[in-house]
Amino acid sequence: MTKLNRWSNIFNWLAVIALAINLLMVFFYAPVELTMGNVQRIFYFHVGSAWVGAVTLGIALICGVLYLYRPKPLYDILGMASVEIGVVFVTMTIVAGSVWGRPAWNTWWTWSPRLTSITVMWLVYVAYFMLRGAVEDEQKRARFAAVYVIAAFITVIMTYVSIRLLRDIHPVVFGDAVEGVQAGAEGLQEFSGVDSIRMVLTLNVSVVAFSLLYVAWLLNRYRLQLLINRANMLKARVAARMQGDSLSVADAEEMRPATTD
Amino acid sequence: MIQIKGLTKQYGLTTVLRGVNLHVREGEFVTLVGSNGAGKSTLLRIVATLLKPSGGEVTIGGWPLPSHAHNVRRHIGLVSHHALLYGDMTAAENLMFFARLYGIDNREEVVSTALKRVGLTARRRDAVRTFSRGMVQRLTIARATLHEPDVLLLDEPFTGLDQDASALLNRLLLREHEIGRTILLITHDLIRGISLSDRVAILNRGKIVHTVTRDDISATEFVTLYQQVVHGDHVAELPG
Amino acid sequence: MNRSGLFWTQLRALVWKDLQIERHTKQSIGIMLMFAIVAVVTFNFALENNLGAVREVAGGLLWVTILLAGTLGLNRSFASELENRPIDAMLIAPMDRSTMFMGKVISVSLFTLAMELILIPVFIAISNKPFYRPEVLLLITLGTIGYVAAGVLVSSMAVQTRANYVLVPVLLLPLSLPVVLAAATGVAQYMGLNKPPFADVSATFALVIAYDLLMLAAGLFTYNYVVEE
Structure with missing residues (x-):
């Protein structure tokens, strides 16, 4: 526990520092984009959170697979925490994208395939908590959550594949050269010269900063869950004491032998 | 055992x-x-x-x-306080279904012997839903012992x-x-x-x-x- | 009997069992169809009996109807497994859990497709759109299979929770939307007077098939964790 405390503190500070550097770079280091102007700066926030969000949900998937393979509570907690954080990142992506869309497409929202599928993805992961909330038994809850997260990841794949296959208004940022040129044509500044290096660097720092934020949140969430578990156990123990039920909770060892002989 | x-x-x-x-x-x-x-x-x-x-x-x-x-x-065969049978299917259909799950070969024969053993041959074509509790439990025994x-x-x-x-x-x-x-x-x-x-x-x-x-x-x-x-x-x- | 022989016998037994129950009760298809028609009438009311508007959105309406009716079919199908818990008797039989998943997907797909068989002519009649094109029927069939695969997986979990069936639409609709969106996009492309060249619709076909395969694989691999304790 103390080791965990230390690590979460370290990552809390790392995340704060990285985000501060990132913010400074977004506003003072990255160049003003030609067509969009200053509004484009939200793009670093948007892409950073989208990228880290997808990775986070991928980690939730891995935790789910690991849990089914070997049902340890650790995997369940990490999986749940990753989904929670992933939902926050996806929400940030949608909000930032919407703010960007207003000047770029002249509307806050449009039902293009990419925007629709990320909304669907968001709904799928919010429903994850509905499922968890409906199962009382801990092991069953963890098992169902693991199965659900595996099925849910299909929507993540579909979201990130659909943009490649369906015609869309949304620009492609990560991709091959042809798509990069398309993206340039569709409104983002052509990546060329010093400006483009500065943009790419800022974007990379965003991704790193958000990744550190993810690790910090994950550790904090894990610590919180351990505390919740401990509180629950103490509560159960107190309840058992008050009922005079010496058998419950962790007192199995103290059980009295049968007195018939 | x-x-x-x-x-x-x-x-x-x-x-x-x-x-x-x-x-x-x-x-x-x-x-x-x-x-x-x-x-x-x-x-x-x-x-x-x-x-x-x-x-x-x-x-x-x-x-x-x-x-x-x-x-x-x-x-193993299991009889529980639930019938573990489909109420909407007939007695024979239920047994037939479970016989298939166990891969029993001479199903027709096995099913009719089982029904006879628990005294339900006359009701074989009736839906289990219409059975009394006792009949359901007999059919359950037949189901649980179908695969010997x-x-x-x-x-x-x-x-x-x-x-x-x-x-x-x-x-x-x-x-x-x-x-x-x-x-x-x-x-x-x-x-x-x-x-x-x-x-x-x-x-x-x-x-x-x-x-x-x-x-x-x-x-x-x-x-x-x-x-x-x-x-x-x-x-x-x-x-x- | 060898293992693969047993697999086919068991799979046939599972599907045949659901068909027999349907023959006796005539409920799954009946309820789905009744609901679908009520939904169509309700949509017309929402669109103010404007045939032009109905024509515009016919493809989408068809999918919404299938989605909502499909949850009812799933509920019906799982209700018969839980009354008197025959599922326990299946679980102690020497049967792979993936066989149970396949059996349920096949039988619920058959019921849903049977419902669509009647629903699609209704849509052709009210919208005068070419839903009869083989590519459209193929897309609807593929979309239905993916939707049902997700539905069986989700329903199997939902019925074991406190919230029971109420959870099914909440979990299933978002989870199945990717396949439905892709299939609906494909269907919409075929609604014009001329057939689009296949190159234009191949992407939607690819997405639908990819979803089907992924969801079936997810179900086959995880189903024993869903039904076993």
């Missing part, structure tokens, strides 16, 4: 089984009695491969559970049966015992437990606290013994 050593089962913070030890020999009829919440059903569901143990060892016919559940399943299992597991099979139906079920169970099946019966009915089986084990608060052989004890003595074992150290708290 059934070997249980130090079996434990927890649900979250609640411990249901706290180290159960039980050995059922081949062809033996053992009854497990205990009050509600003693962990009887949990124990039976673990033996029936429906639930995974938290700790300890369970082997059936030499196969360890849960790792060899697939091999064990062919050799070595081990028959019964979880409170007498629930909701009237006198006649219970007597008939008694006879059916004894016949299954005679043809050499190993039987593990779970009930809260002490008298029935001691009169039917070779051996009775008392399960209390997740542990087997006492075992008696039928020949050693009369039914009334057994009831007194049960009260002592289960409530012995708590008598003052209990009304009556």
Whole structure:
């Protein structure tokens, strides 16, 4: 526990520092984009959170697979925490994208395939908590959550594949050269010269900063869950004491032998 | 046939089984009695491969559970207080379905013999929904023994049966015992437990606290013994 | 009987069992169809009986109707497994859990497709759109299979929770939307007077098939964790 405390503190500070550097770079280091102007700066926030969000949900998937393979509570907690954080990142992506869309497409929202599928993805992961909330038994809850997260990841794949296959208004940022040129044509500044290096660097720092934020949140969430578990156990123990039920909770060892002989 | 050593089962913070030890020999009829919440059903569901143990060892016919559940399943039959049958299908269709699941070859023949054995040949084309509780339970026995299992597991099979139906079920169970099946019966009915089986084990608060052989004890003595074992150290708290 | 022989016998038994129950009760298809028609009438009311508007959105309406009716079919199918718990008897039989998943997907797909067989002519009649094109029927069939695969997986979990059936639409609709969106996009492309060249619709076909395969694989691999305790 103390080791965990230390690590979460370290990552809390790392995340704060990285985000501060990132913010400074977004506003003072990255160049003003030609067509969009200053509004484009939200793009670093948007892409950073989208990228880290997808990775986070991928980690939730891995935790789910690991849990089914070997049902340890650790995997369940990490999986749940990753989904929670992933939902926050996806929400940030949608909000930032919407703010960007207003000047770029002249509307806050449009039902293009990419925007629709990320909304669907968001709904799928919010429903994850509905499922968890409906199962009382801990092991069953963890098992169902693991199965659900595996099925849910299909929507993540579909979201990130659909943009490649369906015609869309949304620009492609990560991709091959042809798509990069398309993206340039569709409104983002052509990546060329010093400006483009500065943009790419800022974007990379965003991704790193958000990744550190993810690790910090994950550790904090894990610590919180351990505390919740401990509180629950103490509560159960107190309840058992008050009922005079010496058998419950962790007192199995103290059980009295049968007195018939 | 059934070997249980130090079996434990927890649900979250609640411990249901706290180290159960039980050995059922081949062809033996053992009854497990205990009050509600003693962990009887949990124990039976673990033996029936429906639930995974938290700790300890369970082997059936030499196969360890849960790792060899697939091999064990062919050799066990289960009767529970639920019918485990489709109400919307006829008696024959139900048995036919389960015969297919077990890959039985001469299905028509096996199904009609099974129906005859439990006296339901005349109702074979009727939906199970229209059956009385006793008839359903007979059909359940037919279903559970369709694949000639070595081990028959019964979880409170007498629930909701009237006198006649219970007597008939008694006879059916004894016949299954005679043809050499190993039987593990779970009930809260002490008298029935001691009169039917070779051996009775008392399960209390997740542990087997006492075992008696039928020949050693009369039914009334057994009831007194049960009260002592289960409530012995708590008598003052209990009304009556 | 060898293992693969047993697999086919069991799979046939599972599907045949659901068909027999349907033959006796005539409920799954009946309820789905009744609901679908009520839904169509309700949509017309929402669109103010404007046939032009109905024509515009016919493809989408068809999918919404299938989605909602499909949850009812799933509920019906799982209700018969839980009354008297025959599912326990299946679980102690020497059968792979993936066989149970396949059996359920096949039978619920058959019921849903049977419902669509009647629903699609209704849509052709009210919208005068070419839903009869083989590519459209193929897309609807593929979309239905993916939707049902997700539905069986989700329903099997939902019925074991406190919230029971109520959870099914909440979990299933978002989870199945990717396949439905892709299939609906494909269907919409075929609604014009001329058939589009296959190159234009190949992407939607690819997405639908990818979803089907992924969801079936997810179900086959995880189903034993869903039904076993």
